Amino acid sequence: MTAEARSAQAGYAGATRYRWYEAVPFIVAIGFYFAMPDYLSLGSRILIFVLFALSLDLVLGFGGIVTLGHSAFLGTGAYVAGFIGAYSPVSDPIIQLLGAVLAAGLVGFLTGCIILRTKGLTVIMLTLAFAAILLELANKASAITGGTDGLSGIQVAPIFGRFEFDLYGQTGYLYCLGVLLVAWYLVRRLVHSPFGTSLTGIRDNASRMHAIGAPVYWRLVAAYSISAAIAGAAGALLTQINQLVGLDVLGFEPSGEVVVMLILGGVGQIYGAFLGPAVFLVLQDALAKQFPEFWYLGIGIGLLFVVWYAPTGLIGLISRVARRWGRP
Amino acid sequence: MSVVLETLNLQRSFGALMVTDNVSLSIPVGARHALIGPNGAGKTTLINLLTGVLSPSGGSVRLDGEDITGVGQAARVKRGIARTFQINSLFRNLTVLDTIALAVAERSGIGWSIWRPANSYRSVRDECMEILTRLGIADEALRQISELAYGKQRLVEIAVALGLRPRVLLLDEPAAGVPSMESGRILEVLAELPSDIAILMIEHDMDLVARFANRITVLVAGAVLTEGAPLEVMADERVRSVYLGEALHG
Ligand SMILES: Nc1ncnc2c1ncn2[C@@H]1O[C@H](COP(=O)(O)OP(=O)(O)OP(=O)(O)O)[C@@H](O)[C@H]1O
Ligand SMILES: [Mg+2]
Numbered sequence: 001m002t003a004e005a006r007s008a009q010a011g012y013a014g015a016t017r018y019r020w021y022e023a024v025p026f027i028v029a030i031g032f033y034f035a036m037p038d039y040l041s042l043g044s045r046i047l048i049f050v051l052f053a054l055s056l057d058l059v060l061g062f063g064g065i066v067t068l069g070h071s072a073f074l075g076t077g078a079y080v081a082g083f084i085g086a087y088s089p090v091s092d093p094i095i096q097l098l099g100a101v102l103a104a105g106l107v108g109f110l111t112g113c114i115i116l117r118t119k120g121l122t123v124i125m126l127t128l129a130f131a132a133i134l135l136e137l138a139n140k141a142s143a144i145t146g147g148t149d150g151l152s153g154i155q156v157a158p159i160f161g162r163f164e165f166d167l168y169g170q171t172g173y174l175y176c177l178g179v180l181l182v183a184w185y186l187v188r189r190l191v192h193s194p195f196g197t198s199l200t201g202i203r204d205n206a207s208r209m210h211a212i213g214a215p216v217y218w219r220l221v222a223a224y225s226i227s228a229a230i231a232g233a234a235g236a237l238l239t240q241i242n243q244l245v246g247l248d249v250l251g252f253e254p255s256g257e258v259v260v261m262l263i264l265g266g267v268g269q270i271y272g273a274f275l276g277p278a279v280f281l282v283l284q285d286a287l288a289k290q291f292p293e294f295w296y297l298g299i300g301i302g303l304l305f306v307v308w309y310a311p312t313g314l315i316g317l318i319s320r321v322a323r324r325w326g327r328p
Numbered sequence: 329m330s331v332v333l334e335t336l337n338l339q340r341s342f343g344a345l346m347v348t349d350n351v352s353l354s355i356p357v358g359a360r361h362a363l364i365g366p367n368g369a370g371k372t373t374l375i376n377l378l379t380g381v382l383s384p385s386g387g388s389v390r391l392d393g394e395d396i397t398g399v400g401q402a403a404r405v406k407r408g409i410a411r412t413f414q415i416n417s418l419f420r421n422l423t424v425l426d427t428i429a430l431a432v433a434e435r436s437g438i439g440w441s442i443w444r445p446a447n448s449y450r451s452v453r454d455e456c457m458e459i460l461t462r463l464g465i466a467d468e469a470l471r472q473i474s475e476l477a478y479g480k481q482r483l484v485e486i487a488v489a490l491g492l493r494p495r496v497l498l499l500d501e502p503a504a505g506v507p508s509m510e511s512g513r514i515l516e517v518l519a520e521l522p523s524d525i526a527i528l529m530i531e532h533d534m535d536l537v538a539r540f541a542n543r544i545t546v547l548v549a550g551a552v553l554t555e556g557a558p559l560e561v562m563a564d565e566r567v568r569s570v571y572l573g574e575a576l577h578g
Contacts, residue, residue: 010446011422011423011425011426011429011446011447012425012426012429012433012446012447012449012452012453012456013423013425013426013447013453013469013470014446014447015447016445016447016448189442189443189445190442190443192445192446192447193441193442193443193444193445193446194433194438194439194440194441194442194444194446194449195439195440195441195442196442196446197422197426197429197430197433197446198430198433198434198439200419200421200422201419201422201427201430204419204420204421204422205417205418205419205420207381207417208413208417208418208419208488209430210381210401210402211379211381211401211405211410211411211413211417212405212410212430212431212434212435212488212491212492213401213402213403213404213405213406213434213435213492214402214430214434214439215402215439216402219439222440
């Protein structure tokens with residue numbers, strides 16, 4: 001099952017051409033924009049988490065690196081975009097975004113160099129530890145980060161000098177969608193490249209990759225850095241949409257939730273990263289307010305169900321059903 | 329003939345257990361060398377030492393006369409040493425073609441290519457198909473490794489190593505688990521390789537050894553018991569006594 005999903009996706013004999021269903025997430029996103037104008041702030045949040053989950057998919061799904069500290073990069077991106085907007089005269093959103101991407105990528109590279117020397121449980125512990133260190137740094141440096149009050153006074157100019165961020169969140173939503181489109185294109189190219197195929201090889205059997213002469217460690221460091229940079233972009237979007245950065249972007253919650261979202265949607269298949277956050281956040285929005293005590297229980301049970309009955313996630317479930325109906 | 333790969337007094341122990349005991353082995357260009365010995369003799373460990381998976385507790389490994397004892401695995405592969413595994417070590421989620429392509433890609437230096445789609449590298453695909461054809465498994469190219477019978481997976485093991493175009497090929501019981509019909513195929517493929525490739529093969533099947541090797545080293549309890557031409561070694565009383573009770577195993 002996964003075999004077919006994957007071979008249709010990548011590899012030296014794989015198909016690179018675009019399939020109609022790859023457009024579905026973007027068509028839905030544009031439909032949402034027109035159909036649900038009152039929910040655009042939720043919509044933007046979903047798009048941002050899709051971007052975040054996509055970055056996680058690169059390391060977890062393709063590289064096989066298990067991390068519980070990905071908020072380190074979401075947070076780095078969020079704060080760096082915030083610092084630029086609050087303390088420098090640069091208010092151009094694209095430049096802030098690129099600054100966040102570079103900074104998060106750099107943090108990813110530096111921590112990756114250490115984390116990826118280790119294996120298994122140690123990797124998870126170190127990702128947690130680095131995220132905790134960054135959180136503590138941000139907390140201690142309240143003079144610049146605003147500490148628990150959050151960082152405010154962030155200037156964000158109109159996009160391309162033309163499109164102003166409006167109260168209804170229309171510009172913000174389309175901006176997030178645009179950034180997601182670019183990131184999706186990059187990730188898709190990467191996954192289909194020889195580099196991407198070698199990541200799958202490392203995930204499946206690292207010792208064999210060593211034996212064919214692949215620089216396994218550096219491949220993983222590269223994937224980790226790229227993933228961190230994309231997570232940084234997601235953080236920058238959060239900052240620019242909310243014009244506020246809170247300590248919670250560096251907390252455990254985003255790290256944990258994005259893993260749940262990705263597993264829910266389906267790991268290692270790109271589109272699982274679209275479906276998971278959408279389902280998770282819509283359900284959260286609908287249920288968490290009415291039944292706050294049951295929300296986490298519900299998500300827990302849902303997750304167990306998925307892991308048990310649909311190990312390839314909701315996206316895997318959908319493609320299985322679609323195949324039974326005789327269509328690709 | 330000039331020596332391509334050699335070890336000098338190589339030693340390795342696991343705790344108190346001496347698994348490689350002062351092994352000095354010299355493999356000339358074009359060698360067809362068999363390494364035999366009972367279970368647990370340290371044959372696989374020797375391959376791990378030669379490829380840099382393990383580092384020795386003493387002694388050295390030389391390639392082209394140069395000390396490579398401290399050189400890492402990947403760098404040794406780049407210098408032309410390739411191996412196969414005693415127990416299949418492949419990628420269960422990849423197709424046969426992609427599995428071999430990974431090796432061909434690393435060898436031809438496109439493993440870092442991050443932008444161009446993998447399927448646009450025609451030459452890689454053609455080379456993989458050519459190797460698979462030689463091994464008689466071209467029909468399986470697009471099947472997933474996990475769907476393949478064990479014997480076919482053994483052939484993929486060899487195909488991966490051939491994708492590296494090695495100068496020194498280390499085969500760890502390549503025919504173990506292969507139906508005897510197909511084990512002949514393995515010998516044919518090896519015979520078709522350029523004659524200057526040095527091959528070291530661990531093998532239990534004395535019939536295959538006799539057909540393949542022009543030199544045999546016998547390893548017992550980590551140490552070299554004897555080394556010589558096949559007839560000489562097989563006639564050796566000590567070898568016979570080691571193998572008498574072992575003849576059926578493998
Ligand atoms: N990583 C390890 N740690 C501890 N002991 C090991 C390790 N690897 C191998 N050994 C031991 O070293 C000895 C030699 O093992 P090795 O795998 O090299 O033997 P072999 O000659 O390849 O045997 P076989 O014919 O069964 O493949 C065995 O006793 C084995 O238990
Ligand atoms: Mg062995």
